[in-house]
Amino acid sequence: MRNLEEIITALKEYDGEEVRIMEVCGTHTAAISENGIPDMLSPKIKLISGPGCPVCVTVTAVIDKLVELAMREDTCVLTFGDLIRVKGTIKSLADAKADGAHVRMVYSPMESIKLAEEDPAHTYVFAAIGFETTTPVYAMLLEEAVKKDLKNLKLLTSLKTMPEVIRWVVTNGGGIDGFIAPGHVAAVTGSGIFEELSKELGIPFVVSGFEGAQLLMTIYALISMKGKTGMKNLYKDVVSYEGNIKAQEVVNKYFEPSDSSWRGMGKIPGSGMTLRKEFSPFDAGSIGLDEDHMPPGCQCANVLVGKLRPYECPLFGKACTPDNAHGACMVSTEGSCYNYFVSGRK
Ligand code: SF4
Numbered sequence: 001m002r003n004l005e006e007i008i009t010a011l012k013e014y015d016g017e018e019v020r021i022m023e024v025c026g027t028h029t030a031a032i033s034e035n036g037i038p039d040m041l042s043p044k045i046k047l048i049s050g051p052g053c054p055v056c057v058t059v060t061a062v063i064d065k066l067v068e069l070a071m072r073e074d075t076c077v078l079t080f081g082d083l084i085r086v087k088g089t090i091k092s093l094a095d096a097k098a099d100g101a102h103v104r105m106v107y108s109p110m111e112s113i114k115l116a117e118e119d120p121a122h123t124y125v126f127a128a129i130g131f132e133t134t135t136p137v138y139a140m141l142l143e144e145a146v147k148k149d150l151k152n153l154k155l156l157t158s159l160k161t162m163p164e165v166i167r168w169v170v171t172n173g174g175g176i177d178g179f180i181a182p183g184h185v186a187a188v189t190g191s192g193i194f195e196e197l198s199k200e201l202g203i204p205f206v207v208s209g210f211e212g213a214q215l216l217m218t219i220y221a222l223i224s225m226k227g228k229t230g231m232k233n234l235y236k237d238v239v240s241y242e243g244n245i246k247a248q249e250v251v252n253k254y255f256e257p258s259d260s261s262w263r264g265m266g267k268i269p270g271s272g273m274t275l276r277k278e279f280s281p282f283d284a285g286s287i288g289l290d291e292d293h294m295p296p297g298c299q300c301a302n303v304l305v306g307k308l309r310p311y312e313c314p315l316f317g318k319a320c321t322p323d324n325a326h327g328a329c330m331v332s333t334e335g336s337c338y339n340y341f342v343s344g345r346k
Contacts, residue, residue, distance in 0.1 A: 004213055007220045014042035019223050020175055021045065022306055024166060025182030026053035026334025027210055033343035035212030037219070045219065048306035049336035051165050052182060054130045055082045056304060056328045056335045057262045059292035062129070062158045063088030065285060069125050069156065070101035077103050077156075078112050079127040082332040085325065089293045093127075109141045116145075116153040125284040128155040133184040135159050135273055136247035139254045142275075142282060154284035157274055160260055163193055164271035170201050172265070173305040178222035180215070181207040183235045190243025195231035202229055209235040254279055261290040263328065264301025298327035303336050310340040317341060 002010065023029055029049045032038065038047055051057050067088055070077040077093065084093045084105060097103040102122075106112060109126055116124045128138045138155060145153045162185050170176060181194040186207045194205040204225035208218035214234055221232050233239055251273070260272025267290055275283050294300060297315050302308035310316055310329065320326035322338055329337035339345065 002220075004216065007216055008040060011041050011045065011216060011220060011223075014044055014223065016044065016223075017226075018044045018046065019177045019226055020048055021178045021180060021219060021222050022048045022050045022169070022176045023180040024050035024052040024162060024169075025180070025184065026056070026332065027184060028180055028182065028208070028215070029053065029336055029339050030334055031210040031212070032215060033339040033345050035215065036343070037212065037215055038345050040216065041219070045223065047219075048176070049303070049339070050169055050306055051262065051265070051304045052131070053329070053332050053334040053336070054134070054160065055086055055332040056300060057160060058083070058086065058129050058158050058328070059261045059263055059290065060088045060294070061261070061289035061291040062156065063092065064090075065289055066093055066125070066127050066156055067091055067096045067101065069284060070096050070103045074121070075102060075123045075125060076115075077101075077125050077127060078106050078115070079103065080106050080108070083127055083129060085331045086328045087295060109137050110144070112141065112153055113144050113148065113150070116150050117148065120152055123152045123154060125154050125156055128157045128159060131160050131162060131182070131185050132188045135251050135255060136188060136244070139250040142254045142279060143250060145282065146279075151281075154282050155275065155286070156284040157286040158260070158289065159255065159273040160262070161257070161271055161273060162189070163197055164268050165262060165265070166197060167201065168265055168268050168271070169305055170203065173307060176203060176306070177226050178204045178206070180218050180222070181205045181231070183207060183209050183239060186233075186235065186239040186243070188244050188247050190241050191231060191233040191239050192241045192243070198229045198231045204228060205231045207231070207233040207235050207239050209238065261292065263292055263294070264304045295326050300327045300329045300337075303329050310337040311346065313337070
């Protein structure tokens, strides 16, 4: 591969066929914006944000269920991240909290163990959303809860997995020439799953870290691989071919693959993880949460699958800004609309 300086020049001067590259990780979306990468590319290289922001892809039925639980006298909902600000059908968890519901922000799921132990009169429900990266944390939380025989700690799960949604995007969105494979997810799953996906879909994948230089090398590699199958791992310090076997084992002990509903995509077979039957006493009612009612006019459904750029939504920067977010993609710091807005990305 060329040195970085040559790669920067090549990307700026690229004059071949248009190339459409999708990143499917919210942290990559944020890193691409923070590093000003779109401005370093030829207009013939299009970067498209995919469905990798966990808060953005969570359907309203999940938020509505969390709000309902938080309104109960004997229940407290625990959440971290931006989920608290995403609207359900009527209100967000933050709105519910302002109305007196029991909602608490935590910095780590493991904090919920202490809370549940110290307050047996209340049931603590953790809002367990995320991808392969976060699921091992919830599995470890369950490991601890089982060990301590905690009866008042439960999870409301809306856990997603990457391969099936990538298949969905390729089949239904179309026009993607290469994927920046999600680095954090690959650290758990291993890069091997992206090699298999590449063979199956006929599209190249490059596993990347989050630094600007590595992202540029990744984009350059994907352009060189356009029209071919293949997987390259440029994040070998963190990602192995097999992934984190211990994390995979603890996840498989507590969870099993299931169908899952995604904002803008509906139910995708095998694209989620739910608690195994034997651990159902830890489930706060996660099954059947499929409905999704997006705020009027919000185009998140199209933005999430790369059919629309955030700034093409009529509400972008007008009725919808980070301070007054109308849709989920503007709430989360990993959301496409948020990142396009704060960086002025085009
Ligand atoms: S700009 Fe706001 S309303 Fe438009 S798609 Fe994004 S989040 Fe939804």
